Amino acid sequence: MTASSGFQPENLPASVRNAPDLSVTAQASAQPGAQTAQASEPSWRFDVTDVAQFQQLVQESNRGAVIFALWAPHSPASAQMLEQVEALVNSAGGNLLLAAVDITKTPEIGQAFQIQGVPAAVAVLAGRPAPLFNGPVEPQALTEVLGQVVQLATQQGLAGGFEPVLSEQEKPLPPLHRKALDALDCGDYAGAEAAYTQALNENPGDTDAKIGLAQVHLLHRVSSLTLADERARAAADATDIQAQLNVADLDIAGGHIEDAFKRLITLFKAVGPDDKTRVRERLLELFEVVGSADPRVKKARAELMMAMF
16 A cells, blocks of 8 residues: 555746747637646646745746736636636747736735736736736737737747646655655555655655655554454444544545544543543544645544534
């Protein structure tokens, strides 16, 4: 069993010169139900999630025009406009880079551009912003505006040459993460734990390493367990804490997330004060395995908090 079994563990940077014809893609994206680039096609869209990325992208504008498209999930018009901008940017083949900004997550970026609402877009060339639109724009007008941006960037010697943005699945793993996964493939839990631990020592903010370490611990614990035996033990004695923890581990490893959380929260409520810490710590570790953003984790975390008071 590898770290990818039932789990999800885990640039921007040169090469194209002539301004492309954006009109064909614009016409396609204007059709009802039209899609932007297929998953297998290269994309020049970067989803901005924090101010540090924003600053990095502004620096990238010294190479070529970066189009900041501001949108919000509650605005269908802005989501549609983002799709159209993305299709046009992708058709530019590296002359442009798209920075998609969800203003509900990073409102400070909208404030920096003095944007009053969405949809909106700002082109940044050599660090200098140029507002493109603030409100719905017809596809043909959008094509013309972005074409002018490409021409202006070329005149200023900002040829772009951006490489496609890699998806999370396409990004190469950091060396220590790869070392950990290679160790897991060989059943070397100690080696995997050491690699992830080293990654965390070098970068305490490495969320993927933290998740990976929790997964290694889980995989090591369940490697010597038999599901039928542990279920029988747990069913025979509801107060057998180790048996309940083992079944919860096996359920998580098998993808039965809610069952595992429900079992341990029930156990937490039933055990005495001396054992609550043990159960709580296992729950928190399993939250890491599944991922803090998972709605099942959020629900279980809330139930645990209620059980503690």
